[in-house]
Amino acid sequence: MSLKVLFVAEKNDTAKEISRIMSNNKYTRREGLSKLNKIYGFSCKMLNNDADITMASVSGHIMTIDFSLEFKSWEKHPPVSLFTAPIEDYCPEDSKPIVNTIVREAKENEMLVLWTDCDREGEYIASEIRHICLIANPSIKIYRARFSEITYASIHTAINQMEMINERLVAAVDCRKELDLRIGAAFTRFLSLRLQKVFPYHFPTNHVVSYGPCQFPTLGFVVDRCKQVEHFVPKKFYKLRTVVERGDTQVNFFWSRGGIQDRTETEQSQRGCNQQSVAIVYRVVSKSKSEPRPLPLNTVELEKKASRKLDMSAKQVMMIAEKLYTQGLISYPRTETNFFPPSFNLVPLVEEQTRAEQWGDTARHILRDSPTPSEGQKSDQAHPPIYPIKHTSSLQGNERKVYEFIARHFLACCHKDAQTSETTVEILVNKESFSASGLIITARNYLDVYPYDEWCDRRIPHFTQGERIQIEGCIEMIECETTPPSYLTEADLIQLMDEHGIGTDATHSDHIERIKMRGYVDVQLDGTLLPSKLGRGLVEGYTKIGHNLANSDLRAELERDLTDICVGKKEKNEVINFMVHRYKQVFTEISSHAILIDESLSNYFGPPKQLRIEYPHERDHYYWDSIKTQPKHLPHKCSYTTPSKQKSSSTRIRHSRMNQHPYIQSTQIPMTAVENDNNLELCYCGIPSILLTVRKAGPNTGKKFYTCNTSSCEYFVWDKTFEVQEGGYFMEKIPTSFSSRRDLVLCHCNYPAKLRTVDKDNLNKGRQFYNCTKQKGNACEFFQWEDDGPTLSIQYFKNNKSISDNPKGIKCKCGRLAKLRTVSKDGFNKGKDFYSCPKPIGGDCRFFKWAHEEQIMISNNLITSQIDTAKLLLCECGQLSKLMTCKEGSNKGRKYYGCPKKNGRWCGFFEWA
């Protein structure tokens, strides 16, 4: 009885090649449910058994992740919530035929062998396939085959040394995926939504201003280079030169000391030399040198060299390479490997190229000496270097250029190094040495087929050692200047990304393309990259806040953590928790200082067109989080105002804002600044905040709140000493003397409190205090020492609901007599009475109870079982809050109350149950 075994590879190409090798070319092929992934069949020996093999494949990752439906809307939840929002795995539509094929085949086999690439992502893809197969066939035995190249020897070694999936590698990829999504999405939503509001003409609704941990460092490289160029200060330096005529040739002899910055010293040497009329040939040296042929081609080199030499972007090059690969013209183009394994048979590949009209001769020449490929050191342990498979002469345009480059490069590295002879002639003039050199290519070898390396002869006439040359005193001084570095080309950028570990070989060109698409960089006519106004403004804004998100160190640090997970030094959750916490802190600081980003962008885009501060719940959605997380007293980074200049009057405050703040000039929603002289509420900038009144019609009309006086931070707090209720009372904060205060002290029942004296024998004997005038049982719990500091005073207004409205003495959660109020908001419950805490909103205990039980109406969208009726809470927009459960994160399972509204109408109310 034969073993029935299912093999699954990472891509169809690998599946086919493994099948070919293991079956000695005797395999069958049938269609799968996915057009691109065929199913191969063959028999072989496996674990000392006969085995019937079914070889299937996937196309990279099967599953992907995204936030749960609840968090898909950009407006429903603040971006900061994405740091902890639930994430779900799902199977995209185009993966379903692949999954269905694997499921079908897994049911038919007793063993599964995973042949995915031998890297971190390959290990993860293996785990995805395992997951699917186990659902289809829970008893299937699972093994992992590891191979570093697709050769007979490697495949047979892999099958005889099968292993288990390395869970650490899987955990590392899990970690990367989650962090990339959370961090990328949080910052992208935050920035997009903000700029859409602040610069609506430049960033209309739905315009995306993205952040990603790879794309932003890529932008950072471009910005850095641009700044290096701009800040470059040229320095003068001086050289000496003399020109010697020999026959028809003029030979430039340059001062052996090169260039020096000291002009006086150079002039002294020049004068000394010019006193001589004769130079002596001191030394003539000729030496042979090898000019090495290129290394076998990997992806990074293909992108770099082809984009340099073929006038194409790296992305274009890769897209064409992929097309050539699918046409069977070249090998797999995503590879890090730059050496051919010893077992690799190059001869048939070179033979194929003898058919080429332009380089066929070189191919024949290589075959005569047998190919000897150059050898690099890099390997991805999965793929060979890029080489041409079939010759074709039918390609046109850029496809032809890329194919020709790959073919010529392949032949060049199979050829021999070029040989040169370099001759250096040194002359002495007044003890100063001058030299000239020439270069002759003695054997072109690989250069015959590789025009991308530009070598040419630089001939020098014959000189004899000891020879005397007339120079006739013509030593000249040349004044030079140092020059700035050049702007980055795509090739330079790929080099930097490679060096700093930004992205992978397969994604470098994607990241470059993305920062072009987002409008962060512009491509110059010469192909170099310059940061756009947007790209530059963003990097400058983040840097001003103190978090340069464009720095590549952030990604490098994550890569180190991922490596630590792979080697068992760290745990996945440890890294996720740490990074989420850290980036959330960065996010909070950036969101509370985002004015600095606006400011940086306004340097390029002009003043913002819209007032940022409107009605609190219409402010940026991260507002809610910044209040909840209370990032108090961040370093003062405001640049607009100083506290001392704006304390005298409300009018002056407003003028100072209008004069100094570009946003205020285009205020669309009028606000009133209130007398603020004694305000000690400091905003996050550490300066006195301003007290404003909500003017916009809505449930909070007339309410007052403190916010940053310069709009430099996101500070926002409802004023707890003011409250305007329908027909209610008006509380005003006034510092009162103790004597004048006496008649005004009210208890929680809103009755004048009674002044009493402690008569018990204790430390407070004789001390006076206020409490409720009513008898025990009916009295509220108000208590206040008479000799305490300034307190609140209250003026009555008409129609105040009184104690008679709470005859049952219903108390709120903080022990005060609950206040009877009426729902004024339009809606199902308008006009209904309810009891709530008497304290102003913001400082209240959030107690809620309908005045008449029979009136209890629950919105249709709430399910009764979800509501803890003992704790009905009103959210900030007047709705009954909804009891919900955290689905993920450190608070998983913990219940909380939140605003029940959806679709961007969510008010931000939140309280742990």
Added chain:
DNA sequence: GCAAGGTC
């Protein structure tokens, strides 16, 4: 509408 990573 957001990230980065596979592959096609």
